[in-house]
Amino acid sequence: MTLYGIKAVKLIVEPIEERCVHCDTVHTMDMHIFQKYISLMGIPVFPVGKTGISFCNHCKQTTRRKDMRGSLKRVFEKVRSHTHIPFWTWMGTALATLALVLTAFYNWQ
Numbered sequence: 001m002t003l004y005g006i007k008a009v010k011l012i013v014e015p016i017e018e019r020c021v022h023c024d025t026v027h028t029m030d031m032h033i034f035q036k037y038i039s040l041m042g043i044p045v046f047p048v049g050k051t052g053i054s055f056c057n058h059c060k061q062t063t064r065r066k067d068m069r070g071s072l073k074r075v076f077e078k079v080r081s082h083t084h085i086p087f088w089t090w091m092g093t094a095l096a097t098l099a100l101v102l103t104a105f106y107n108w109q
């Protein structure tokens with residue numbers, strides 16, 4: 001197990017109407033959106049952004065977010081905007097806050 005790092009979890013897979021830039025077919029693409037988060041000793045600490053890929057089910061090629069252009073990039077932003085950050089990606093921050101509050105409470109007593 002790594003001590004810390006950035007991990008990603010898949011949020012959504014949505015079919016899109018874009019033309020594949022590799023094989024030029026239409027209606028064969030999916031947009032995959034991932035939530036990235038900081039992990040400390042296997043515990044998610046906080047979210048750090050979303051990324052995504054498009055995948056063509058015909059030619060099996062992927063296009064990473066940084067390589068998306070034009071309408072494909074706009075579709076990525078649209079799909080990304082209606083995905084929500086999972087609450088559990090804040091678990092480490094919530095546990096640290098709870099520990100601080102409990103420590104302050106017991107020191108105050």
Ligand SMILES: [Zn+2]
Nearest residue numbers: 020023056059
């Ligand atoms: Zn294709």
